[in-house]
Amino acid sequence: MNYADRYILISPFARVFNKINWRFGREYECSGHNSENLHDILKPGMILLSHKKYELTNVFIKGYWTHTSIIISDEELVEATGNGVEKKLIEEVISNTDDYIFLKPLFCNENGMQKASNFVVDVVGYPYNFSFRQYTRSFYCSELIYWAYFRSIKLNGDNNNYYKIIREFLGEDIIMPQHFIESEDLWEVVKN
Numbered sequence: 267m268n269y270a271d272r273y274i275l276i277s278p279f280a281r282v283f284n285k286i287n288w289r290f291g292r293e294y295e296c297s298g299h300n301s302e303n304l305h306d307i308l309k310p311g312m313i314l315l316s317h318k319k320y321e322l323t324n325v326f327i328k329g330y331w332t333h334t335s336i337i338i339s340d341e342e343l344v345e346a347t348g349n350g351v352e353k354k355l356i357e358e359v360i361s362n363t364d365d366y367i368f369l370k371p372l373f374c375n376e377n378g379m380q381k382a383s384n385f386v387v388d389v390v391g392y393p394y395n396f397s398f399r400q401y402t403r404s405f406y407c408s409e410l411i412y413w414a415y416f417r418s419i420k421l422n423g424d425n426n427n428y429y430k431i432i433r434e435f436l437g438e439d440i441i442m443p444q445h446f447i448e449s450e451d452l453w454e455v456v457k458n
Contacts (some may be wrong), residue, residue, distance in 0.1 A: 311379020
């Protein structure tokens, strides 16, 4: 049984797991972080990888980075959480995390990045993909990002090699946030 099959078996419990943490009032390490200096470096289409300590979902998500979202402006991002696909303030998301890093795609220009961010704005309000099966009308966090870039590159008709790499990434397995940082040929670290 592969990892995706095991995860699908626990998907009925994912809604509950998503809410369990053992933070017990401990402050987030990035709480009160001043994000003013980020406005100059953030571009629509960049992604935010984040990590929260003391959450049960960390047990089931491989790797250090356990969540990802996509920047849509210098102040806002879109993410898929248990509440569905939502638009939020970057500062709010960073303040409620213990660690974060920004990545920029190497496989497209700012126009392609903008297209990807436009795609995620169009699906704000869609439900969360608790089944973790692809091609449903719902998204989990890292699936949302790869879906947006897959569409952006496919519709642009360029960077065919990257299209193939991303298409392979969208195979049958679950796309984990950690996969972004491990894909050095696709993403570069911008701020950490």
